[in-house]
Amino acid sequence: MSDLTVSDQIDNVLHETRVIAPPEAFAAQARVSRERYDELYRRSLGDPDGFWADVAGELDWTTPWRQVLDWQPPHARWFVGAETNIAHNALDRNVARGLGDKRAIVWEGEDGEVRTFTYSQLLAEVKKAANALTALGVQAGDRVTLYMPLVPEAAIAMLACARVGAVHSVVFGGFSVSALADRLNDAQSKVLITADAGQRRGGLVNLKANADEAAKNAPTLEKMLVVCRANCDAPMQPGRDVWWRDALAAADAEHEAAALDSEHPLFILYTSGSTGKPKGVLHTTGGYMVGTYLTTQTVFDLRDDDVYWCTADVGWVTGHSYSVYGPLLNGATVVMYEGAPNHPDWGRFWDVIQKHRVTILYTAPTAIRSFMRQGDDLPGRYDLSSLRLLGSVGEPINPEAWMWYARVIGGNRCPVVDTWWQTETGAIMLTTLPGAHPSKPGSAGLPMFGVEPAIMTHAGTELGPDEGGLLVIKRPWPSMFRTVYGDDERYRRSYWEEIPGVYFAGDGARRDADGYVTVIGRVDDVLNVSGHRLGTMEIESALVAHPSVAEAAVVGRPDEVKGESVVAFVLPQVGYEVDPVALRAHVSREIGALARPDAILIADALPKTRSGKIMRRFLRQLAAGKEIQGDTSTLEDPGVLERLAATPFV
Numbered sequence: 001m002s003d004l005t006v007s008d009q010i011d012n013v014l015h016e017t018r019v020i021a022p023p024e025a026f027a028a029q030a031r032v033s034r035e036r037y038d039e040l041y042r043r044s045l046g047d048p049d050g051f052w053a054d055v056a057g058e059l060d061w062t063t064p065w066r067q068v069l070d071w072q073p074p075h076a077r078w079f080v081g082a083e084t085n086i087a088h089n090a091l092d093r094n095v096a097r098g099l100g101d102k103r104a105i106v107w108e109g110e111d112g113e114v115r116t117f118t119y120s121q122l123l124a125e126v127k128k129a130a131n132a133l134t135a136l137g138v139q140a141g142d143r144v145t146l147y148m149p150l151v152p153e154a155a156i157a158m159l160a161c162a163r164v165g166a167v168h169s170v171v172f173g174g175f176s177v178s179a180l181a182d183r184l185n186d187a188q189s190k191v192l193i194t195a196d197a198g199q200r201r202g203g204l205v206n207l208k209a210n211a212d213e214a215a216k217n218a219p220t221l222e223k224m225l226v227v228c229r230a231n232c233d234a235p236m237q238p239g240r241d242v243w244w245r246d247a248l249a250a251a252d253a254e255h256e257a258a259a260l261d262s263e264h265p266l267f268i269l270y271t272s273g274s275t276g277k278p279k280g281v282l283h284t285t286g287g288y289m290v291g292t293y294l295t296t297q298t299v300f301d302l303r304d305d306d307v308y309w310c311t312a313d314v315g316w317v318t319g320h321s322y323s324v325y326g327p328l329l330n331g332a333t334v335v336m337y338e339g340a341p342n343h344p345d346w347g348r349f350w351d352v353i354q355k356h357r358v359t360i361l362y363t364a365p366t367a368i369r370s371f372m373r374q375g376d377d378l379p380g381r382y383d384l385s386s387l388r389l390l391g392s393v394g395e396p397i398n399p400e401a402w403m404w405y406a407r408v409i410g411g412n413r414c415p416v417v418d419t420w421w422q423t424e425t426g427a428i429m430l431t432t433l434p435g436a437h438p439s440k441p442g443s444a445g446l447p448m449f450g451v452e453p454a455i456m457t458h459a460g461t462e463l464g465p466d467e468g469g470l471l472v473i474k475r476p477w478p479s480m481f482r483t484v485y486g487d488d489e490r491y492r493r494s495y496w497e498e499i500p501g502v503y504f505a506g507d508g509a510r511r512d513a514d515g516y517v518t519v520i521g522r523v524d525d526v527l528n529v530s531g532h533r534l535g536t537m538e539i540e541s542a543l544v545a546h547p548s549v550a551e552a553a554v555v556g557r558p559d560e561v562k563g564e565s566v567v568a569f570v571l572p573q574v575g576y577e578v579d580p581v582a583l584r585a586h587v588s589r590e591i592g593a594l595a596r597p598d599a600i601l602i603a604d605a606l607p608k609t610r611s612g613k614i615m616r617r618f619l620r621q622l623a624a625g626k627e628i629q630g631d632t633s634t635l636e637d638p639g640v641l642e643r644l645a646a647t648p649f650v
């Protein structure tokens, strides 16, 4: 082994060995058994064209493909020459197969209001919205930005764009004026769809005022379509602004979905920005449709009577693939909840589940750790017996949080699927299938169909079992992004040239002898302590396993002797005090002296993106005693950095 290979490897430090078999009752009736997974997975690699043609064949296409895949690295075209429409497949197709009266969306506002749309009703709204967009001058290929609260109109607007072939770019409603303006300009959007306001923690967020400010610096913008969510009293600019309800009232009720090339762009979505400048990730129609359709069906074991709730906002890729497109393509009943998880208190999610008899819950580790911090009593007061499956996405889930989720929320009855994927991958890439595979808490698991992962060194040497390195994907997959919008050079450089010939995910990981992949942090977050490369996630998981710690973030600080030393930011569990001496001893015991934090900061909050991810680059600056530098606009709570800077390390 060369020196380069050695230093490229990431040491495994956490000795997590729990293996949890799928609950028997669940496994007995699961859609995909272990044998079936093995058979399908083998075929998906051995005969990818046949495999993907069969899956795609379950959906409607107006023109068939000439070729399943055209791979000109690093550019792929899937279902070449075919024409289809994803909104048609999500709506018209489901109505045609008898689901017209089935509930498509059950929406609950933060104030408790409930609105329900059947598949027929949703289709009718989307047809009118599509005609309204056309009336505003929107044509296939034009970019339409959405800056909206999580209301049904957000999904309707996305589907209406897809129906006419406009490319949507959803900007999370919590983003600032400048973040919105940057994204409007990067996408060169012609139309902005927004709302007068959104409800958040009992208050109103004035989206229209932000939209007006951003529009001043967005020269390509021609029209603004405004949904009334609050008082309908927003000032409207004549000639530019139109109320959504007026536009829809004036629109024709009939609309035929545009037949679009399989490679027609469907959406641009900017990544969360946890590692740097957000990238405009571009997805296209056919492959994305097939990928989200198959993964939603198999990973969530969807059945006709499921009530499925993915808590992600449509501003994130999870909201695109698993709140809107994937479940609607499968004819599922989707729950949407507009507000904060702690409004009026931390029992709100459990209330939504009890009220709507939710059967499948898909949420993020950051939310799970927040619930855990409040203790077991609150969820215990609700009837969660309708739940049969739980999912996690967005970050590595610490084994302790996994166990809590399975026990307290899942009643030890529900399998937990930990799904690894990215904005760039479009759909779930690594997970366990709920009735087929045992879970190993903290490890995402096995590749989905057609996904061929590997762990490599930077030099491209493939590593063996339990050797930590860089996570890569060795072949193209249908829902992969096609480019970075307006910056194909960045697409090549950041994703395909880092290690030539493979897709570079930017995450550190290892794979065990059973093929389970454990993501141990982003590559930028790997620490080098006395020549050992340690993943942040493993140290954080050890910290969170201590009863006094609710959340933890670990970063490196330059150290003359060791190269880097470990610095931990910890958030105490409600009702506990953190004892730094005991905590250091605990980390030494769990994973070894090497990982013991040199400095600990007991925090009242951690800097997170608005999607709930810890922004470690700011913590690295704080740990090194530097001034905060870089874009803080994607932070959930901008004040947190100041408070941390004023708190001493112990």
Ligand code: ATP
Pocket: 271, 272, 273, 274, 275, 276, 277, 278, 279, 316, 317, 392, 393, 394, 395, 396, 397, 418, 419, 420, 421, 422, 423, 424, 444, 505, 506, 507, 519, 521, 522, 613
């Ligand atoms: P940016 O690329 O701008 O920094 P981001 O990577 O946070 O933003 P996303 O595409 O939403 O934006 O997140 C994908 C990343 O989230 C993955 O690369 C990985 O680091 C992490 N991640 C998501 N799901 C999991 C999971 N189940 N286990 C471990 N890590 C996960």
Ligand code: MG
Pocket: 271, 422, 506
């Ligand atoms: Mg990323």
